[in-house]
Amino acid sequence: MTEPAARIERGVLYITLPGTPLDSVLATALHRLFPGPDDLSAASVILLDAPPHGEFAGLGAATADALPPGLRDGGPDGAVARCIEALASLESITIASLSGDARGCGAELALACDLRVAARTARLGFPHVAYGRVPAAGATQRLPRLMGPGPAFRALVLGEEIDGDEMVRLGLAVRATPTAQAAAEEAKALAGRLGDQSATALRACKEAINVGVDLSLRDGLRLEADLAVLLQTTHDRAEGLRAFLEKRPPRFTGE
Structure with a gap:
């Protein structure tokens, strides 16, 4: 497999990466698979994974006159x-x-996700400085926001790689599993559970977190209140209340 493969099942868009470095060709193909605004009801959750026992997205090999592909195409204006x-x-x-390693642009791809599940043996690495470069696809901004500036300096400046257990300790991953297979299974189970939830509630919660973190507490609370009021008018909100009163699982539609 040289291109990402995709399928939708029960509200989850499963995208399997080919396990090759994230270069401009792969990035363009992956970008095309992301849902547009009109497709969100069909895919409220997106899971990115890799082939069994393969890298999530590594660096690839350097040559005498070229950087590894997983670093070479990582410019700020590129694909x-x-x-x-x-x-x-x-x-x-x-x-x-x-379930496998993510380095260079592949690690930056993982950071752009909301949640991460990792095998204990998986490594997250940012070797850019060793090649005379700086990450240009978000790592210098997302990593310190996720785990603090001190650990981010160790990863970005010193080039120290982060294993699965350390990802959990630092708040980068929600789970660390004993094996690669267990990581893949845990991630799929997590995606399935979220896919059964209300898409409108998931989107509102994500907006409250991502937007609110850059607001003052007062403005963040106002945003939270506004989103809560908007959800009062949705079908999913009414269905959640009915399901609670009838003591049954809710059947959300994303409306």
Whole structure:
């Protein structure tokens, strides 16, 4: 497999990466798979994973006159940066299944997701400085926001890689599993659980977190209140109340 493969099942868009470095060709193909505004009801959750026992997205090999592909195409105005920014901007909940290593642009792709599940043996690495470069697809901004500036300096400046257990400790991953297969299964189970939830509630919660973190507490609370009021008018809100009163699982429609 040289291109990402995609399928939709029960509100989840499953995208399997080919396990190759994230270069401009792969980034362009991946970008095309992201849902547009009219497709969100069909895919409220997106899971990015890799082939069994393969890398999530590594570097590839350097040559005498060229950088590794997973670094070479990572400029701020290129297809890789556009793909990663598009992923980060999606209203759907996004999950990265790190059953294998993610380095360079592949690591920046994982950071753009909302949630990460990692095998304990998986490594997240940012070797840009060693090649005389700086990450240009979001790592210098997303990593310190996720785990603090101190650990981010270790990863970005010193080039220290982060394994699955450390990802959980630092808040980068929600789970670390003993094996790569277990990571893939855990990520799919998590995606399935979220896919059964209300798409409108998931989108509102994501907006409240991502937008509110850059607001003052007063403005963030106002945003939260506004979103809560908007949800009062949705079909999913009414269905949630009915299901609670009738003591049955809700049947959400995303409306």
